[in-house]
Every structure is written in C-alpha cells, then in structure tokens.
Amino acid sequence: MEQHTLKQWQVLFMALCTGLIVANIYYCQPLVVMISKEFGVSESKGGTITFYTQLGYALGLLFFVPLGDMLEKRKQIVFTTALTVVFLIMAALSTSLAMLSIASLLIGATSIVPQLILPLAAHLAPAEKRGKIIGTIMSGLLIGILISRTISGFIGAWLGWRGMFWIAASLSTALMIVMQLVFPKVPSHFKGHYGSLMRSLLTLIKEQPILREAATINALTFAAFGLFWTTMVLHLSEAPFSFHSDQIGLFGLAAVAGALIAPLVGGSADKGNPRVAIGYGLLIVLVSFGLFYFFGATIIGMVIGIILLDLGQQSVHVSNQTRVYALKPEARNRLNTVYMTVSFIGTSMGSAIGLWVWDKAQWTGVCITGATFLSLAFLVYVLTYKHVAKEVRL
Secondary structure (H helix, E strand, C coil): CCHHHCCHHHHHHHHHHHHHHHHHHCCCHHHHHHHHHHHCCCHHHHCHHHHHHHHHHHHHHHHCHHHHHCCCHHHHHHHHHHHHHHHHHHHHCCCCHHHHHHHHHHHHHHCCCHHHHHHHHHHHCCHHHHHHHHHHHHHHHHHHHHHHHHHHHHHHHHHCHHHHHHHHHHHHHHHHHHHHHHCCCCCCCCCCCHHHHHHHHHHHHHHCHHHHHHHHHHHHHHHHHHHHHHHHHHHHHCCCCCCCHHHHHHHHHHHHHHHHCHHHHHHHHHHCCHHHHHHHHHHHHHHHHHHHHHHCCCHHHHHHHHHHHHHHHHHHHHHHHHHHHCCCHHHHHHHHHHHHHHHHHHHHHHHHHHHHHHHHHHHHHHHHHHHHHHHHHHHHHHHCCHHHCCCCCC
8 A cells, every 4th residue: 555556445445434433523412412311411511522522622633643743653543543442432331421521522532533544645645646535535524524413313313322322332443453454554754752743833833834824714714614504503493494403404415515526626636736726615615605695594595505615615625635735744644733723723713603693693694704704714815825826736
C-alpha cells in the first residue's frame, strides 16, 4: 500500500472506517428520551450526554490528533479504536447518568480516528489524485454523520439504547482488526517531545498563510452550517410545517446528495487551483440561504436549499483540506489539528448564535445571520488573495 499503489478498494475501506467511527459521536442523540426515562432525569439533563460527546471530540482533536506526526500512524489508529471499543462498552454497561456522561466524553475523545485516517490517506495518495481521494473518504464520514441518527433511532426502538452501544462496540472491534491487517506501517517524522509538538501548532499558524486563510473561511462556513442545522428543527416543528421528529429527520437525507458529490469536488481540485472551487462553494452556500429566506415556508424550497447548502459546504471543506494537506507532508496531522479545531469552533459558535437569533428574530433572523457568515467568508477570501497568490496547483 505504498503511495503509488493505493487501490480503490482501500480508499473505500477508509471511507467506511471514517463513517462508522464518526457515527459513534452521534448515536446517542436520538436515544436521549429513553436514557432520561431509565435514569429518572429530565430530558434536558439527559441531553447533556450529547454535549459531553462533542466536548470529548473537541479535546481529542486538539490533544490526540497531533500525535499522528509523532507516533507510527497505524498503531495510533488501531490503539485509539481499541479505546473507543472499551468506552462504548462502558456506555452500554452504565448504571448511572454520571457514568454514561464520562463514557460519552471518552467516546468523543477517541472517535477522532477519521481525523487520523485522512492525513494517512493524504500521505499515501499520489499528488495528482489527493483531492479526489480525500473527497471520497469525506463522503464516508459525512454519510456516517447523516445516517447515524436514523440508524440509532431504529436500533433504540428495537433493542433499547444499550443495544445501540453494543452494536457500535462490535462494529468498531471488527474495523480495528481489519485496519490492523490493511493499513500500512507509516513511520513518524517528528523527533521532539509532546510539548514541542504542541508548541509547533503555533509555529504552523504563524508561518502558513494558506492554513490561516483556509481555517478562517472554513470556520465561517461551518458556522453557517451549524446555525442552519440547529435551528432547522425548530423551524420545521412550527407552522406551516408542524412536523414531528421522525419527519424532520428525513430532511437530513437531502444532505446525502452533497456528501456524494465530495469526490467530484476533490477531483476538480486535483485539476487546477482548489481555491477556485472554494469561491464557487461560498457562492452556492450563500444562494442556499437566499432560498431559505424566500422559500423557507415550502418543502421544496427547504429540500433544494439543503442540497445546495451541503454541496457548497463540501466544496469549501474538501478543497480547503486538500490545500492544507499539501503544505507540509511531515506535519499533516498538526495541520489537520489546527484546521479542524478552528472549524469545530466555528460550528459550535454558529449553533450557539443560531439559538440566540431564533429566540430574537425567528427564521428570518437565522437566514440573515447565515448570509452574514458567508459574506464575512467572502471578505476573507478576497482580502487574502495576495497572501496566497503564489499557491501552486496541488
């Protein structure tokens, strides 16, 4: 599995791994009501497990992903997946909400394996195919996020909430065994200690203008993305829709179209300057918020808007990720840490602002705020052009 022998089935297996492992973060969301009833707590208190899972993921991004530049990559991926299995079993055996909350935090922290696989794939992929390969793997990750909630809801209704965690632990165990057999050994290049590894994150931010630009644009785009998906549930549950949760969940399937287009976006990034695709992606997301504003009271307007939103967001994300991975091959995990941590902050910021805006100005305010995020991203895109003008084709 050297760089020039990366097979299509191996890329697809990486996509499968990212999808099934990232799903561990989202399985708990539809199960909150059942968990709350079993432990005799309010749904709002039971829902804190989703916060702990996201918090764990953020901590894992910051503190564990950089280790991919210091440790042998396959060993780190397999060991981290093994820890995920342990914590999924801990969740399935939880006897209190406190125990489940701790397990959720640790599940989130160790479910960062997709962010270890992506730099590995970028390392193994030929430069002329890197964008397409990253896009394919991103499709797996995105589909995993999108369908995990639906699967979890069905499994929870069939086998109970603990059954979902047992199944997730079984799937992660199987993936761990196959990854040990399929993934190659890739030695690290960083020879310092953990402290110097973490300090080097600041050096990369200081020395890499493309990293700063990509992370900032992505954070603003992710903010609009998080704002929409957080408030969409509130919008669709009220008039004129008055949909129930199962009906609202079906709208997530429209986003699969954007996930499936990610390899095409990556392929276009391989053929020219990927920054061009970023500009088009920002424009598409902006158009989606225009549709939400003018046609947000119709099902067709919402569906088309969601398809465009996810398509544009993936154009921005995959193209930016391709650019970032091309900067310093020996520092891809650290570059990914900076890029994804800033992006995750953007998502969280967008979700928080979205709830505040909904309370003050409802759906109209949400659409205007989303368009504002995109306008700021465009401003960064334009103002930083001279700083990245020397960027070569990846």
